[in-house]
Amino acid sequence: MGPLPTWAQLSILAAAALLSPALALLMFLAVEIVIGLLVDVGAPALLAVVAAGAGGCWCFASCGVGESSSQSRHKEVR
Numbered sequence: 001m002g003p004l005p006t007w008a009q010l011s012i013l014a015a016a017a018l019l020s021p022a023l024a025l026l027m028f029l030a031v032e033i034v035i036g037l038l039v040d041v042g043a044p045a046l047l048a049v050v051a052a053g054a055g056g057c058w059c060f061a062s063c064g065v066g067e068s069s070s071q072s073r074h075k076e077v078r
Helices: 006-041 045-063 067-073
Strands: none
Touching: 006 045
C-alpha cells in the first residue's frame, strides 16, 4: 500500500482542525474533574494546586506549546 493520496491527507488535517477545540475542552474538563474530586475528598489545598499544575503542563505538552523554545535551548553555540 502506497502513501496516502493528497485528498486524504487534507481531509485528515481538516478533521483535526475542526475537532481540536472539542478535544481541548475535553482535556480541560478532565483536569477540572480531578481537581474537584481532590477538593471533595478533603485533600490538602497544596495537592489540588499540584494537580492543577500537572494537568496544565500535560495539556500544554500534548498541544505542542513551547516546542520551539525547547529546540532553541538544545542548539549548539560555536
